Structure formats: structure tokens, C-alpha cells
Amino acid sequence: MLTEAGHAVHLVTITDKIGYEFSGRLYNLGKYKNATNGVFNKLKRFQHFKRYLYEQEIDVVLDFRMRRNALKEYCIQRYLYPGFKVVFMVRSSHLNYYFPKPDFAAKRLFKEAGICVLTEAMKQSIEQRFGFQKIKVIPNAINVSAYQQDFTSPDDVIRPYILASGRLQKGVKQFDKLIETYAKSELPKLGIDLYILGQGEMLSELQQLAEDLKIADKIIFKGFVKHPEPYVAHALFTVLCSAFEGFPRVILESLACGTPVIAIDCPTGPRELLDGTNGILVPHQDFEALKEAMNRLALDEPTRNRFKAASQKSIRKFDITQVTPQWQSYLNALYDD
Known part of the structure; x- marks a missing residue:
């Protein structure tokens, strides 16, 4: 959808498993993952990703990862994402997938972050639990x-x-x-x-x-x-x-x-x-x-x-022709910010 709308889309996967057709450019970080997946291997993949963001001059990062480890999220936000506009995607009503415990850590980490959810009910749930304000609702689309x-x-x-x-x-x-x-x-x-x-x-x-x-x-x-x-x-x-x-x-x-x-x-x-x-x-x-x-x-x-x-x-109302303009408007606002 975003590719057809004229955006240069880069897909970064952290596992070496591609199960679906896609458009855009794929960067498979999973290929750098070894059997032990130890701390040095993780740091290596971290550096690969950071270098890729800068080399490709990425404007906006849509972060779909599950984010359950507060320390890991602190490191990513502190050492990987500075200088980039990041939107943290929430794709399930089970919020513990996307916001680490304890809640005060999540509130500190994501207080000023842009967050994109799928439904108004998810937005209200996040607002009630964490008090976040910068939440955008864009539903899944279908052609x-x-x-x-x-x-x-x-x-x-x-x-x-x-x-x-x-x-x-x-x-x-x-x-x-x-x-x-x-x-x-x-x-x-x-x-x-x-x-x-x-x-x-x-x-x-x-x-x-x-x-x-x-x-x-x-x-x-x-x-x-x-x-x-x-x-x-x-x-x-x-x-x-x-x-x-x-x-x-x-x-x-x-x-x-x-x-x-x-x-x-x-x-x-x-x-x-x-x-x-x-x-x-x-x-x-x-x-x-x-x-x-x-x-x-x-x-x-x-x-x-x-x-x-x-x-x-x-x-x-969930047709791609109706949802694409919502993404266009949201991304344009981020580009211009």
C-alpha cells in the first residue's frame, strides 16, 4: 500500500523467515543471527541496523516489534533511534506485548513517543493505562x-x-x-x-x-x-x-x-x-x-x-482506497515535523 502510494519502503526483519509476498526493499537482519544469539551477536545486529538506517537516510521508522524488555527498549531508544522519527506500532489489544513492565518504566520510555494503533478501543485502553496522548488510529486495510x-x-x-x-x-x-x-x-x-x-x-x-x-x-x-x-x-x-x-x-x-x-x-x-x-x-x-x-x-x-x-x-471504509489517504496524511505530518 505504501509502496504504491509513492513511499520508498524498507522492510527490516529480525528473523530469517519470509512467509508472505511483499513490496519494497528487504533487509534481513535474521541472516546475521547465529545459533547462540549471545550478547555480542545481538550487538553486531544492532550495529548493522543502525548503519543501515543512516546509509539509507530513513525518514520514519515504523517499529512493529514486541517490546517487553524495559532495559532493551531504553538501549534502543537511547543508542539506535536518536535522530530518527519513530512511530511505535501496537497491533494487539494485549498491551503487555508492546509496553514493558512495570508500567512506570513504560510511561517513562514512551511518554513523548508517537504511537499508532488499529482501533479506537486500543487507543482508549492505552490512554487509560498510561496517559499517553500522541496516539493515531489507522485500521488494517484490504483491497x-x-x-x-x-x-x-x-x-x-x-x-x-x-x-x-x-x-x-x-x-x-x-x-x-x-x-x-x-x-x-x-x-x-x-x-x-x-x-x-x-x-x-x-x-x-x-x-x-x-x-x-x-x-x-x-x-x-x-x-x-x-x-x-x-x-x-x-x-x-x-x-x-x-x-x-x-x-x-x-x-x-x-x-x-x-x-x-x-x-x-x-x-x-x-x-x-x-x-x-x-x-x-x-x-x-x-x-x-x-x-x-x-x-x-x-x-x-x-x-x-x-x-x-x-x-x-x-x-x-477499510478498503485500501480509504485507508491509504489516512497513512498519507499521517506520514506527511511526520515528514514535515
């Missing part, structure tokens, strides 16, 4: 026009299914609770499978759970799917039951594909995306309500079709 096509049904699909996507890790996406809820629902009896896209350390545990619940043949773990749109477009609906989010692209992409969504009202994101015309929002951590919503939408084809018809229109 809706790219989804205005007929996606061919995946070859491996043989029965109707619902869909869930995300990294298989503990405590965030709550796939274990989703599987338990699915098992208690009417969907297995109706011949409706559950497809799960994603990979992570919980895979074997989740597979065992499906075995224990005697629904292993109805839960299909697809792993990482580089182009998931066909699976999204042909699902009856998408389910999201995260403990917390930021502004979930899973919901954006599902609605862009014309697929309704059932989501738990976790902080934050689902409430901003589901307006009653495109899916169902259920109370946070109410898995009985989630089960009932799944049963209802699986059996109610007219409602699914109504949600489908409204889905793309409901996210027009």
Missing part, C-alpha cells in the same frame, strides 16, 4: 476489488464446512475451545466439517483433542495456506473465538470474500467489523452462545445469503 472474483472450490473439499484461521498457539486463538464447541454443536451431525488453516506448536495437541472427541474425521487441519481465498470463499461461514485481537484480518478477508463471520466480542476488532448485517457477534468467552450461533447460521441459509450480500459493502 476489496481483489476479492471480487469467483474463486474455484478447493479440490480436497467434499462436504460443507466452516472455517477458522490463525497460528496454532496457546492462549490466543483458542482453537481448543473452538473444537470443543464444534463437537457439542449440531454441525458434526449435519455433515458440516471444520477446516482449520494455520500452523503452530499446538497442532499435535489439537489433533489429539479431535481424536478424543471422536470427530477427527470432521476436522481438517490444512496447515499454512499461502493463498487461502478459495477456502474462505466456499466456507459456510468463518469462526473467530480469540481471547484477544487487534484488528483481525481473518474477518476482513472473510467478508471481502463474501463469507459471513461469527466472532466472539474479544478486545478488539470484531465489534468494529461486525455490524449486524454481515455476521454474528457473541459475548466474549461465552462458548454456549457461540455454539448456538453456529447452529443457527448453519441451518439458516436465507440469513447466510443476506450476510453474504452485505459483506463486501460493510467493509468499504
